[in-house]
Amino acid sequence: MREPSYVVALAGNPNVGKSTVFNALTHLHQHTGNWPGKTVAVARGAYTYQGEDYAVVDLPGTYSLFAESAEEEIARDFLCSGQADVTLVVADATCLERNLNLLLQIMEKTYPVVLCVNLLDEAAHKGIALDLAALEDALGVPVVGTAARDGEGLETLRRVLRQAVRAPLPPPPRQVPPHEEDQEAAALMARAAELAALAARVPPDAHRLDRRLDRLLTSRRTGLLAMLALLGLVFWLTIAGANVPSRLLSQVLGSLQEPLRALLLQWGLPAEVCAALCDGVYRTVAWVVSVMLPPMAIFFPLFTLLEDAGYLPRVAFNLDRCFQWAGAHGRQSLTMCMGFGCNACGVMGCRIIDSPRERLIAILTNAFVPCNGRLPTLIAVLTIFFAFGGGPGSSLLTAALLLGAIVAAVGMTLLISRLLSRTVLRGTPSSFALELPPYRRPRVGQVLVRSVLDRTLFVLGRAVMVAAPAGLVIWLTANVTVGGAPLLTYLADFLDPLGTLMGLDGMILLAFLLGFPANEIVIPILLMGYLSTGSLTDYQDLSHLRQLLLANGWTWQTALSAVVFTLFHFPCGTTCATIRKETGSLRWTLLAVALPTAVGIAACTALHLLLTVLG
């Protein structure tokens, strides 16, 4: 790649559509929002304008350059390093005053600066009248208005950036005289207020709709109900929508297995190797894809839709009281939400928590909420043992039960967080301020593209990477025989006493252990063990699965224990590796493995004993 002619640094408050501007400038798709994997690590992109190459560095979203968080340090260091030829500050047109404060701070540190007033469409919607020319005069830096989601103003922005790097305006005068640090914050804020008053006329009822929605979605009377209903709806759509495509995929991928074997045999590979590749590797991968892809392709877009609309911070707001009780950081509710998608992503997401103590609490407890890989198992078991019958009533009941399981998982997360914050991770909770950004109309098309490309395929790709070698190992345990019986049987027999104590059996425990690479393959391994088929065993539909499980001694009590252990057991391989990387410590990683496992074993055993006593 050629050296870029110019470097553009992109700065701004969180939730102002900064990443949308970044994407629109560079045509590189990236998540919006200020949680990790997104902008906490600095993203880079590039574009060419009038024959010259521009590199764009997307700095983390910050409210200030002076407070001591990781994001602010990254932004401040980059801006002060002089690596950028121009700094583009993105501001929210509906909240200019607070946004201009950051602009003024940046103008004191670096030069030249261009201001991009984004979300013009939202401002127009709210009846906010803007005078950007007056703002430009008062500031002495170029000001460009954009509605980046529609690509409006982007061409002008590229032109103004070009002017700014080739023939910058003279340095603007200081906006505020130098002060002591403390007065400086107030002086900058006062100047920002003056400028905002000059540039924007905000009608008194501009944010009326936001407040109304907040009353509905976060108030004492309706907030929690609305949250449960929304999450329940998301689960129901995922469950009801994924059935048919899952079956189709499984049929199509399954029908390719024999042709693949024929092809491999034709190449002259020994029959055992072909069997290992087809029955072991290919079959496991095919299973993981057909079970995981449809629910993810529904769940992630729905989740991204809620995120895009600005609902996630409201979840954090609603639940914060519980996290206070647990002695945890307010942002932990956000990392927990990410854990529902993928625990490894959730653990990485804990970078948004500044305090090391509270970050560790969030990391250690992330696997207590079921990720997308465990949801299909939960759904299958709940449906066939507690809501069997089919039809819309059954999927509604399953969604309700799943919601119950999730409430239990959240409750356990809080309990363990509290336990940790009272014992090994004692300390005072740090203060936090959570912005509730304006609600936005989500862009359905963009949401679909982004969530399918970035999240679904990413998670699926990783699942396939672990499923392929796991498939081989599983096939080997089922096909290598010692003294006439496969290795699998010995292992299951060894685990049987513990399994029985927990209301399960040895084979179920073994399936969880062999499912360490990816939680998605627990049920296939189980079926393989029960049926001694030597390869992952597909079930045609849920009634078939029900028969198989009943024939192997499952009762509703076994199912209940299986649900509990699915919720609470060791994190998957990817998550463990991520925890090791994020904490840099083997001891914390081991604790992260031991905690949910101990909780799962204890809960299952207690449940089994209780049910036995009750008869």
Place this chain on the structure above:
Amino acid sequence: MTYATLDCLAPGQGATVQDLTFPAPKRRRLLDLGFVPGAAVTALQAAPWGDPMAYGVRGAVIALRRADARRISIVGK
């Protein structure tokens, strides 16, 4: 004129920020979010369990825990 702390405001009530009693880094963060002496704040909405509270300040909505709001002194109207 009445003196109080921010956590005393009920939803719908407004006041002016007088001072912040936080250690330095946290103080700076809240200043940058708009809680500067002299700024107008309005309590908008309490979370379902009564805590935290969402405040309108400088055209944005910021939620603070009660324990933190107690460290911001206000002058009532």
